[in-house]
Amino acid sequence: MEKNVEISVLCQLYGKLLTKKQYEFIDDYYNNDLSLSEIAENNNITRQAVRDIIKKGEKKLFEYEEKLQFMKRMLKQEKRIEKALAELTKIQKDYSDKEIANVLENVKKELNCLV
Numbered sequence: 001m002e003k004n005v006e007i008s009v010l011c012q013l014y015g016k017l018l019t020k021k022q023y024e025f026i027d028d029y030y031n032n033d034l035s036l037s038e039i040a041e042n043n044n045i046t047r048q049a050v051r052d053i054i055k056k057g058e059k060k061l062f063e064y065e066e067k068l069q070f071m072k073r074m075l076k077q078e079k080r081i082e083k084a085l086a087e088l089t090k091i092q093k094d095y096s097d098k099e100i101a102n103v104l105e106n107v108k109k110e111l112n113c114l115v
Helices: 003-017 018-032 036-043 047-068 071-092 097-112
Strands: none
Touching: 003 018, 003 047, 003 071, 018 036, 018 047, 036 047, 047 071, 071 097
16 A cells, blocks of 8 residues: 555544644645645744654554554455455346345445445
8 A cells, every 4th residue: 555545544543643733734744735845834833843743643653553453454344345245246147036136236235335
């Protein structure tokens, strides 16, 4: 997974555990596509201070993930759901019974909501 996407996902999962500034700066930098200079200017601090706050926040996010592993479990669950959906689609194509097709379609809809 690309680092920017990974940090963005980690921020969604653990962002509330960061300090307010860490969360805001990481969100601005990774999700709102602001540069370090823009964040610094908006907060009347130096670019280096913004970078330090972001780096400390990133370190915390990775520490939380290492201990709690929510993202790892979430990605594993998504893969399993996708595999189940593929199997259901295969069954649906192989059988022409309308009742079975309807049940499988309902199960697929429910699984799609989880992904």
